Amino acid sequence: MTSSLNKLFERLLENESIFKDKEVLRHSYTPDVLVHRDAQTEELATILVSALRGETPSNILIYGKTGTGKTAVTRYVGKELENMSERMGVKCSVIYVNCEVIDTQYRLLANLARHFGEDIPMTGWPTDQVFQKFKEALDTQEQVLIVILDEIDKLVKKGDDVLYNLSRINSSLKQARVSIIGVSNDLKFTDFLDPRVKSSLGEEEIIYPPYDADQIRDILYQRAEMAYNENVLDGSVIPLCAALAAQEHGDARRALDLLRVSGEIAERREEKLVTEIHVRVAQDKIEVDRVVEVVRTLPMQSKLVLFSIVTLNISAQNQDLSPQSITTGEVYNIYRKLCKAIDVDVLTQRRVTDLMSELDMLGIINAVVVSKGRYGRTKEISLSVPVKNTYDVLLEDYKLTPLQNYSHNVKIGYF
Numbered sequence: 001m002t003s004s005l006n007k008l009f010e011r012l013l014e015n016e017s018i019f020k021d022k023e024v025l026r027h028s029y030t031p032d033v034l035v036h037r038d039a040q041t042e043e044l045a046t047i048l049v050s051a052l053r054g055e056t057p058s059n060i061l062i063y064g065k066t067g068t069g070k071t072a073v074t075r076y077v078g079k080e081l082e083n084m085s086e087r088m089g090v091k092c093s094v095i096y097v098n099c100e101v102i103d104t105q106y107r108l109l110a111n112l113a114r115h116f117g118e119d120i121p122m123t124g125w126p127t128d129q130v131f132q133k134f135k136e137a138l139d140t141q142e143q144v145l146i147v148i149l150d151e152i153d154k155l156v157k158k159g160d161d162v163l164y165n166l167s168r169i170n171s172s173l174k175q176a177r178v179s180i181i182g183v184s185n186d187l188k189f190t191d192f193l194d195p196r197v198k199s200s201l202g203e204e205e206i207i208y209p210p211y212d213a214d215q216i217r218d219i220l221y222q223r224a225e226m227a228y229n230e231n232v233l234d235g236s237v238i239p240l241c242a243a244l245a246a247q248e249h250g251d252a253r254r255a256l257d258l259l260r261v262s263g264e265i266a267e268r269r270e271e272k273l274v275t276e277i278h279v280r281v282a283q284d285k286i287e288v289d290r291v292v293e294v295v296r297t298l299p300m301q302s303k304l305v306l307f308s309i310v311t312l313n314i315s316a317q318n319q320d321l322s323p324q325s326i327t328t329g330e331v332y333n334i335y336r337k338l339c340k341a342i343d344v345d346v347l348t349q350r351r352v353t354d355l356m357s358e359l360d361m362l363g364i365i366n367a368v369v370v371s372k373g374r375y376g377r378t379k380e381i382s383l384s385v386p387v388k389n390t391y392d393v394l395l396e397d398y399k400l401t402p403l404q405n406y407s408h409n410v411k412i413g414y415f
């Protein structure tokens with residue numbers, strides 16, 4: 001067994017990789033040159049330059065859809081600012097915090113305090129004490145601290161106390177100064193903030209527009225040159241990756257994923273040229289992976305609503321009917337039966353309609369309001385994701401497994 005595996009490894013290693021350096025296509029890599037983001041880079045640098053003069057830069061909120069370069073630009077400018085401050089002998093540090101990971105007031109403050117050498121336990125202290133420790137450690141000398149709070153909306157979900165405290169910290173510091181840069185792809189998150197925090201955080205706002213297909217193409221050419229060996233990409237690959245990502249909303253991350261996965265698929269098939277075909281397969285694979293991820297993490301009741309819709313689609317297919325004509329009433333009828341079958345509380349029709357709206361927002365289903373003349377209006381529901389994959393992922397949940405054969409017994413129009 002071991003020797004045959006060794007032989008397999010040897011054979012695979014003999015094949016020269018089409019990648020020169022695959023790591024540069026990963027999310028964690030930040031390139032030194034960020035094309036088509038000069039305006040945003042300069043705007044940020046213009047605000048932060050105060051730190052090099054020993055003054056406090058304004059707080060900044062940065063908005064834009066996902067994959068528009070917010071994190072890349074902010075980290076890049078932060079790094080250059082630190083380098084410059086070192087050269088000038090000015091004390092300035094930039095701390096990057098991903099609030100998706102560090103998502104509580106305690107963790108954030110502990111993280112900041114540890115940066116200045118404080119030994120804070122993982123849990124247990126009162127938050128005020130952690131805040132005090134951070135302030136003392138910071139205020140030992142004249143310095144400017146810039147805190148980048150990426151995905152700041154995730155932090156706000158757990159209350160805005162920490163932002164309130166941080167945005168007022170300068171009034172209780174003697175020597176040090178703190179500025180906050182909040183980064184978010186949720187334009188509305190400030191609606192939930194205390195008005196004082198909102199106005200303090202949003203002293204400056206920078207909006208990142210989505211990239212168009214030409215801009216994404218330039219980003220991909222820059223990265224492909226570092227990532228792939230010469231002459232392994234067919235001429236149509238980058239324009240197609242760019243066009244597909246631009247259709248979505250100009251997401252550079254998505255485009256880079258497409259470019260990487262296309263190469264991985266070609267390599268796995270032991271082919272030496274990446275072509276349009278690999279891009280199409282990569283597009284499907286990424287979409288399926290996305291759906292799997294979203295569906296897996298849905299709450300139980302949403303899974304049941306989705307299972308009802310999937311079931312109706314499967315039975316419509318079995319009866320050669322168009323699955324387009326599924327109505328909210330039909331979904332609710334099936335949903336009720338499913339709940340009873342596995343002994344789960346039945347929600348009201350209104351609540352189920354809300355859950356369907358959420359699934360619509362996640363891009364899993366598509367609900368269109370149609371008029372039924374004198375019978376009023378209803379919503380017609382269609383699935384926006386592959387039926388089979390969704391069905392399989394839903395059944396992975398052990399609570400839904402007993403429903404395995406349910407879809408075969410359902411007949412449309414029988415309710």
Ligand SMILES: Nc1ncnc2c1ncn2[C@@H]1O[C@H](COP(=O)(O)OP(=O)(O)OP(=O)(O)O)[C@@H](O)[C@H]1O
Binds near residue numbers: 031034036066070
């Ligand atoms: N102008 C650019 N030039 C080169 N690479 C870029 C550019 N803009 C974005 N990228 C790359 O695209 C990927 C996504 O960018 P980034 O993480 O900055 O997006 P974001 O706007 O912060 O997204 P999110 O809101 O989802 O965090 C990263 O790998 C980044 O390096």
